[in-house]
Each structure stands twice: as structure tokens, then as C-alpha cells.
């Protein structure tokens with residue numbers, strides 16, 4: 087967990103990076119987050135990675151920023167339930183009786199939908215390897231067993247959206263990796279965000295070697311189509327704010 091990253095030169099920068107990124111990682115100094123994350127790892131049976139740990143930290147931080155904004159929360163792309171576990175943990179900090187009723191989780195539980203040309207070779211390879219198939223609705227129900235009221239919808243995006251209730255959202259996390267469901271999720275959720283609500287997306291980068299090209303394409307296409315701006319966080323997650 088505390089593996090140090092070797093300082094290295096940055097191709098586009100005219101200076102040598104001399105410090106260690108982990109020295110500045112705020113989450114490493116927040117025991118409450120680390121405790122929740124480590125409980126989530128155990129429940130979901132996922133392993134730690136520095137990238138996952140800090141990406142999910144940002145999800146929790148942005149979720150907290152939407153406190154008091156009306157609406158439900160949702161996650162498109164759940165896999166084994168780790169990020170949804172953290173979302174529910176932080177919602178319970180707001181309301182101690184929170185039991186998951188206003189959190190909606192959507193996944194095929196059969197892996198990625200078929201990539202299209204815009205997704206590029208990496209996604210095609212991951213799809214053919216059966217990435218993200220080692221999960222099930224039952225596994226996620228168990229991961230989220232501390233929040234017995236959560237809504238778990240098994241199905242393919244976008245068809246599964248038809249089964250969601252008509253409602254507004256305060257916070258949505260989109261993490262489906264490939265172009266078509268990412269864009270479809272943005273188009274579904276963003277218009278339903280309450281003012282001040284936040285929609286985040288994973289896997290954007292743009293770090294050197296980012297391989298989820300379809301996700302980058304979907305973010306840019308959506309931003310152009312809606313005339314909205316987004317911010318890319320240091321960990322590669324993107325955030326849109328509804329004004």
C-alpha cells in the first residue's frame with residue numbers, strides 16, 4: 087500500500103521530477119478514508135493499488151461537496167462494488183440511518199459491452215479477455231450488505247436506464263470504460279442532475295499511455311454537444327458540475 091513511486095522525468099516538462107508523488111497524497115493522512123477503503127477492499131475482495139486508492143478518494147471528496155443538494159446518487163459500472171461501497175459509507179456519515187435506498191448501481195455483471203472503433207485496440211483486447219466478468223449481482227449485494235436498501239440493477243446500458251425511476255441526482259459516478267455506454271450514461275444522467283450536482287467519470291487521463299481511448303472520446307464529444315466544461319483531476323477522473 088505504501089509502495090513508493092520512483093521519481094522520473096516527464097516527457098513534456100522541461101524539468102526533472104525530484105519528489106515522490108505519494109508524499110503529497112492527502113488521502114494517506116486521512117485515517118477515516120483509509121479505514122473505509124480498506125473495509126471496502128475486504129468486502130469486495132479487491133486488491134489495493136495507488137491509483138485506485140486515490141481515484142476513489144476523489145469520488146468521496148466530490149460526493150461530500152454535493153451534501154445538501156437534492157437527489158439520489160448513482161454509479162454506472164460497479165464491478166465488485168468497491169466504489170459504491172465508499173459512496174454509501176460517505177452518505178451514512180451525513181445521515182446515520184442511511185441504508186442505501188437512494189443509491190442506484192448499474193452493471194451488466196457480464197463485463198464490458200463490445201467496444202467500437204473509437205475504443206481502440208486496448209479495449210478490444212480487454213473485452214476479448216473477458217475483463218470484469220469475475221463478479222455477480224450476488225457478490226455486489228454481499229459487498230454492500232451494510233446497506234441493505236441499495237438498488238442494484240443488472241442490465242446493459244443504455245437499455246437498463248428504462249428501469250430507473252424518474253428522479254434527480256446529486257452525484258453520479260460513471261465507470262464503464264468503453265465509448266458507447268460512457269456517452270449513453272452522460273446523456274442519461276447529466277440532464278437529471280440537480281443544480282450543483284456532480285457527475286464524475288473514471289479512466290480519462292490524459293496521462294501518458296492512457297488506453298481507454300473511447301472514454302476520452304466520449305468525454306470530449308459530450309462536452310462539445312452540451313457546451314459544458316469539465317475538469318480533469320490528477321488521478322485521471324473527470325468531473326462535470328451542473329450549473
Ligand SMILES: C[S@@+](CC[C@H](N)C(=O)[O-])C[C@H]1O[C@@H](n2cnc3c(N)ncnc32)[C@H](O)[C@@H]1O
Pocket residue numbers: 162163164165166167168169170192193194195196197198199218241242243244261262263264267
Ligand atoms: C472498471 S469496472 C467498474 C469498477 C467499479 N466502479 C469499482 O468500484 O471498482 C467497469 C464495469 O462496467 C461494466 N460495463 C461495461 N459496459 C457496460 C454496459 N454497456 N452496461 C452495463 N455495464 C457495463 C462492466 O461490467 C464492469 O463491471
